[in-house]
Amino acid sequence: MKFGIDAGGTLIKIVKEENGERAFSKYLSTEVEKVAELLKEYPDAEVALTGGKATYLQSLIPQNAFQSIEFDATFKGIQTFLQQLNHPLENYIFTNVGTGTSIHHVKGEVQVRAGGTGAGGGMIQGLGFLLTGEADYETLTALAAQGDRDDIDLKVKHIYKGDKTPIPGELTAANFGRVLHTKDTVQYTAADKLAAAIGVVGETVTTVSIHAAREFGAEYVVYIGSSFLHNELLQKVVMNYTVLRGFKPFFIENGEYSGALGTLRLM
Ligand code: ADP
Known part of the structure; x- marks a missing residue:
């Protein structure tokens, strides 16, 4: 079992993958301890973290998690979704309207934060x-x-x-x-x-x-x-x-x- 977790400013987003099935869930960022309790139930799971509260979440869980920079992770996730939707884009802007808003330019395989x-x-x-x-x-x-x-x-x-x-x-x-x-x-x-x-x-x-x-x-x-x-x-x-x-x-x-x-x- 694998968990991908984006622990953001307001919400913690979780993608769970098991036997080729993907499940989505989210918690409030104030419930980070609850997420840690959930992960403790799966000590053998592979865990990948990102987001501003990733390091804090790592301190609460038994798994030695992989961590990535949130902009790289978001870009990779968008590319994955676009591929699955059969809507590949070569040169585009992506705008992540989270607690705050971050704007990025993508050309091919390269992503830069534009503002x-x-x-x-x-x-x-x-x-x-x-x-x-x-x-x-x-x-x-x-x-x-x-x-x-x-x-x-x-x-x-x-x-x-x-x-x-x-x-x-x-x-x-x-x-x-x-x-x-x-x-x-x-x-x-x-x-x-x-x-x-x-x-x-x-x-x-x-x-x-x-x-x-x-x-x-x-x-x-x-x-x-x-x-x-x-x-x-x-x-x-x-x-x-x-x-x-x-x-x-x-x-x-x-x-x-x-x-x-x-x-x-x-x-
Ligand atoms: P972050 O990664 O910064 O937490 P998100 O992409 O999760 O950003 O977006 C956070 C925003 O989503 C909140 O500021 C709010 O406007 C909105 N939102 C959507 N659902 C909820 C919810 N159940 N509780 C609180 N905010 C929510």
Whole structure:
């Protein structure tokens, strides 16, 4: 039996392989001791770790685990998924929207980190809590799905008021920039505020990604990370914004397990 484990800032992602079968599971990073207890039940298992909490997890488990650098592991995992999906890409950007967001360029077998942004899943949770007092992840994202950010965000078309716009009118000119224009007539619900928070994260992540895509002449942006889980709104914002800006988004099912799968493949 083999375990590939990506112990990240918010979630621990586990890929278990046995007799050619692959199983995925995840725990909160605050439950690292629970993961260690699980591994103690399989002292003979081969274990591959990656992620910021890998060394701490190693200190809790009986196996002498293989460890890899998280960016290398994630790249290996993405390549494995793309191969299995029969969607090989030669020159692309991948954007990992985890607690924070990390952006990478891939050409052939070479991966380099192209940048990142502090806007990501952690910001959705933190800003979401500040705006609404809601700390439960799934409650937060379910609520956001019912929200409407039209009265909160200022679009290019709002500024041009029917005049011809030099860039697409649907582009956001200023996230949260419409609030002072609408505040006297609109009641913003918790759902609306959360939708706007997800909007700013999605658009920031996309903007930084497509700048990298343009710089490296890449057509595709591959998006992974647990921030897209139970969060169709974020998926929608990122997908639509990537297309609107002229690039091709690609979401990998179970892509949040790329680091865990990749460290296993590198072992
Ligand atoms: P990391 O490796 O930094 O932990 P992930 O790719 O696992 O990153 O993404 C973490 C983000 O996933 C969180 O910030 C949150 O937005 C989102 N998320 C998805 N499911 C959950 C969950 N059950 N609990 C908490 N956060 C979750």
